[in-house]
Amino acid sequence: MNRPTDPRSVVMNLPRRDAQDKLTGRTRYTSDLAGVEVLHAAIVRSTVASARILRMDFSPAIAMKGVRAIAQASDAPGLFGIGIADHPLLNGTRIRFKGEPLAAIAADTLDIARAAAAAVIIETEPLPAVMTMADALAPGAPQVHPEWKSYELLREGGIRGGNIAWEARVTRGDTDAAFARPDVTIVEDCFQVGRQNQLPFEPRCAVASYEDGRYHIHTSTQVPWTVRAVTAKTLGVSASRVRVTVPAVGGGFGLKFDCTIEPIAAILAQKTGRTVSLVHSREEENLTCLCRENAEVRIRSAVTAEGDIVGREATVLMDCGAYGGEQVFLTTMTAHTLGGNYKLGSVRMNSRAVYTNTPPNGAFRACNGVYNTFFLERHTDNIAKAIGMHPMEFRRRAVLGDGDIGATGQVFQGEVLRPMLERMAALRDKTPDCREQADGRLYGRATTVGTWFIFVGPSSATVNLNADGSATLVTSGVEIGSGTMVQSLPQIVAATLGLSPDEVIVKAADTDAAGRDLGVGGGRATVSIGAASKMAAERVRDQILDIAAEMLQAQPEDLVLTQGRVEIAGRPGTGMPITTAIARAEALHGPVSGNGNFTAPGVQAMPGCAAGHFIDAIDIPVFAVHDCEVAVDPDTGHVDVLSYKVVQDVGLALNPRAIHSQIQGGVVQGLGYALHEKITIGLDGGLEQPGFEHYLVPLACDVVPVKIDLYEGAPSIGPLGTKGAGEVPILNVGATVACAVSRAIERDVWELPLTPPQVLSVLQGRTGRMDHSHLSAVWQENLLEFVAPHRSLDHS
Amino acid sequence: MPIELNINGDTITLEIDPRTPLLDVLRDRQRLTGAKAVCREGFCGACTVHVDGQPVPSCLRPVGMLQGCRIVTVEGLAPSGTLNRVQQAFIDHDVVQCGMCFPGMVMTLTEFLDREPSPSRDQIKTALVGNICRCTGYERIIDAVLSMQTEAAK
Structure with a gap:
């Protein structure tokens, strides 16, 4: 039976059930x-x-x-x-x-x-050791894994060799022809970023x-x-x-x-x-932290005077440290992040995970996307400048819209980014600018766009409807603080079964109790676990409605579950408490339960576009528009963020208040990345920030309240049209701050974080134009020869 | 020499190395794990407790220095099953996320608001300079604290 759950019954600012214990010190974390x-x-x-x-x-x-x-x-x-x-x-x-x-x-x-x-x-x-990607790529460089050929391949199609752990490419259209056109302006840039420590409080x-x-x-x-x-x-x-x-x-x-x-x-x-x-002790935790990786790019674009990007080429280097880890997978993402945001006539991109003798890197909120969005948005500002177009006007024309194709050829559905830019313009108009607060310092402002995605994949759920009218939800979900397990999942199950969310018991992850799950991250929990939970709850609901229909001599489709009762639709009070129907069901068939499952539907890409990719297209795109005002002290290089605004594509906001919290928190983590969270690697290959004294995360006095507009209604396969909302808020913070600072100081910004010495160096002209000599300006020269997969995987 | 101190109303006597941080006494011996060992250097504030009414990072207080002191941890801040007004404001405004920093935040702000009942936004931010939060981005915590004045004024 396919009866839609009314979104109005599921949307609410449900408070967290775990807050009281967390606030009174009763919660026992693993470290307790x-x-x-x-x-x-x-x-x-x-x-x-x-x-x-x-x-x-x-x-x-x-x-x-x-x-x-x-x-x-x-x-x-x-x-x-x-x-x-x-x-x-x-x-x-x-x-x-x-x-x-x-x-x-x-x-x-x-x-x-x-x-x-x-x-x-x-x-x-x-x-011998290689501590930087430039060293690792040098001719004759010592190999971090001389035995790389003997490793078991867990995924076919990998392009690898020597210190290149993995290479993922995308090629669509004829970029050579695009760059050779007489009517284009060619803009070329190099950028780089350092590492960022996630620094969760529990190690x-x-x-x-x-x-x-x-x-x-x-x-x-x-x-x-x-x-x-x-x-x-x-x-x-x-x-x-x-x-x-x-x-x-x-x-x-x-x-x-x-x-x-x-x-x-x-x-x-x-x-x-x-x-x-x-x-882990704090020192161990920091010095072996699987950071957001340091990365470098060379990107060039061929753009017409009207602002059409007819060709784009890029090579991204991602430092995976001593072992491949997440970066191997994340090479895939460059096509969708650096290759996102804008319509591209033709594109080729190469993303390489590079081994170095440094601590391995890992996953960090909007991994790969955060720095690629910085690269892309600064490059976009440079393009707009080169063709003499206002950067907002350029973005309005060039962003992806309904029916446009992405880097790997997937077709984007719905007009989303352009109306989001309009919403940002309206949000900006509503509040006076903060130019006066700059008070003699250099003032800059920028609006940027970002493309992220929901990393879907398998989830499963079981709902047991108990004799007392409560429901128990069993999944492999984990409450990491984002609220999925205490807010969105009970909201979804409760709405489906006509219960109040506090009548839905949510079991914490236990692999002996619940089915397989990809995990909590990538913005997927509400979408994937939520979809599985919704299906499980619907199966329970259908059993109860069938039983109740017999008891009430009505048709199941005429019945609804609401406020702990089964009612004939439109006739409140005519039905019975849900416990009566459960008792009948138990007497006839036994206890009531239902299972649900979900996995990635697999959106189509263009055949032959992508090589070495783990996924060819993104199942649920998510867009973000950010706006930031900064003041830069010309004497010290200190950057003050004066205001921050976010328009975020959320599909359906199940719990708007909780999403606002995620956005405020994500933006602030991004401000740390943009401005002062700096990790350095010593000559001995070790990270040099063992604690909070040297690794500077934002404090209360460093931040501003983020003005937020949630953009609802963009297409999503998520349950009730939801999209994950917790991961994406950090996506274009580095980009937005960098573009604003660049405009304030009227100099190019090539690198994050923008610490005061870094900004001062750029401001005073001591930092020249960035040029990565180990990244050839000829795109093909940055490619490995394709190495055939390991024999054991050769099924032909 | 045995060290005698009072923790949440109970007087205890310790025969241990006087250099042992109060934090370890609380967590390992008393199993009061509300104070969190996050940085152990006094920067993060997650292990904040009240020593004779003052909020201090318990990681930086060797128990040998606390002879006769009265210690209150987050577990002892309000009678069991009840919340103080800071905790209640944080629930009302749904500001908790992972929660690791909140015991320390509560200890710092409870004492701060006793001393400064009508703080400005900037004063609250300054009061939190020794309490780091990695999840929330702070502003909604500040909103919750400011709301307490509005509530009190009603």
């Missing part, structure tokens, strides 16, 4: 679980970036009183990774970055574990035990099913022997797609028969 009754573990880490391990002597550690077990490379034989299995859990042979885990020790107390870890004798022979941590021959891991993760799979793969055991449960998570922002802590805790639990807690 372990007391003195359990063992505590510490990791033995490399102190150099590149070396062969000659000998590891654990005897001084073993001799210490209170040491219970040691985990080492031989305990975790399997390599893991995304696309390529290149990553050992514990390295016993060849060190590839400073801080790499080599072993781990469980002891009666954390102090003993740390002392024992420090006592392990490690003899190494230094190997990566896990508490593991070994029960009835199975590993049980409590962990602070966004991806319980990935933890289950990676633990099994590294330990070489069946995945069915791993159970993952997830308490409240103290922030994720993408970092907790990582799975390097959990299998170590699992090994130590199995060896000791005890519960083992492994919690």
Whole structure:
């Protein structure tokens, strides 16, 4: 039965059910679980970036009183990774970055574990290292993975070789012809960005035990099913022997797609028969943080005087650090982020994940999109300037509209970006500008656009309708703070079943209870888990309506579930409490439950456009328009953000107040990225910001209230037309601030973050035009030869 | 020498290394995990508790310095099952996200508002300079605090 749930019954500013415990200190996060009754573990880490391990002597550690077990490379034989299995859990042979885990020790107390870890004798022979992407790409550069050809490929179609972990390309149309046209202006730019630390307040941590021959891991993760799979793969055991449960998570922002802590805790639990807690110290957490990667680009465009982009070429370098990780997958995204926003007559783009002897990078809110949007929007301003068109006018003409095709040839549906630009213009008109607040400083303002997407993929859900009229929702969802588990999911299920959201119990992730799920991130939770939950609830609803129809001698389609009752539509009070129908259903058939599932529908791309891509098209595009005013102090280079405005494409806003919170928080993380969150890498290959003293995140006095307009109604396959709203707010903050600063100082801005010394250097002309000599101006020269897939995957 | 202090109304005696941070005593020995060990350097404020009425980062207070002190943690701020007005304002305005910073925020703002009942927006922001939040972007926290004055004026 296909009866639509009325969106009006689902939209509400539902408060969070977890707020009271979080505010009174009662919530137990993973890092709060372990007391003195359990063992505590510490990791033995490399102190150099590149070396062969000659000998590891654990005897001084073993001799210490209170040491219970040691985990080492031989305990975790399997390599893991995304696309390529290149990553050992514990390295016993060849060190590839400073801080790499080599072993781990469980002891009666954390102090003993740390002392024992420090006592392990490690003899190494230094190997040459590459610390930057330019070094890694130089002819004859030392290889981070000389054995790269022998790695298991987890995904076919990869283009790789030497220090190029993965290359993803897109080619549509004839760019050579476009650039050769006599009527075009050619604009070429190079840009770069540094790393950004997610810095969730709860570090990566896990508490593991070994029960009835199975590993049980409590962990602070966004991806319980990935933890289950990676633990099994590294330990070489069946995945069915791993159970993952997830308490409240103290922030994720993408970092907790990582799975390097959990299998170590699992090994130590199995060896000791005890519960083992492994919690990163702040220093460990920061120095091995799987940051948003540093990246570099060369981009050039051929543009007509009317503002048509007839050709675009770009090569993006993404530093994956010592292991491929997320960056391998994220190479795919360049086509949709740097290749997004605008209509392109022809395009070719190449995105390369590059190995270096530095700590591996990872996923961070709107990964890949944040810097590519900075690159794209600054490049767009330069194009507008070169052809003498106002940057807003250029954007109004050039943005993607209904029926336009994206970089990989997918057809965009609906006119979204252009009306969003209109809405931003209206929002700007409503509030006076802040020019006066600049008070003698240099004033700048910019409006930018951004294209992101919802990373859909598989989710499952079960709804049990209980005899008391409440419902229990069982999914693998995780509450990382964004509110999905405490707001949008109970809202969706409650609306479908005519209950109030507080009558919907939401079970926290437990891989023994719920089906497989891709995890919470990529803006997907409300969409994918929400769709599965809605389907499960609808199946429950249909059973109840059938039963009630018999009891009321009515047709099921004439009945509605509302306020805990089954009613004949339009005739309130004629039906019965839902508990009466449940009791009847239980008597006839047994307890009432329903299952739901969801996966990516797979939007069509143009055949042959993309190579090395994990996805060919984006299932749910999401657009954002941001506007920012800045004042720049010409004497110090300090940038003050005076105002910030966001128009965000949200599909349907299930909980507008919660979305506003996500936008305020996401924008502020973006301001940190744009202005002062700076990570440097030392000559020894180590990150140089071990704590909050040197890694500067925004404080209350650094931020402004964001003015927000939620744009509803754009097409979405999400349940009730929703789109994820939590990931995208950070997308074009770096871009918008950079464009505003560039206009304020009337100089090109090539790099983020715009720290005062950086801005002053640009302002005073000490920073010249950026030119990446390791990125050829001839696009084809930045390509690897295609290497045939590994034989074992050659099914032909 | 044994160290005697009062935590949330209970007097306890500790025979431990006097250099042990108060934070570790609270979390490991008393299992009061409301104070969070986030930076352990005094910057983030997530471990803020009241020592003799003053909000301090408990990671930077060796227990040996706290002989006879009265400690109140977020668990002891209001009688069990009730909320103080800062906590209530945060619920009413739905400002919590991951929640790790909020125990510290509550401790800082509760004492601040006792001292400064009608603060300006800028004064609240300055009061929060030692409390970092990575999720919320602060402004809605400030809105919630300002709303308390409006409520009080009614």
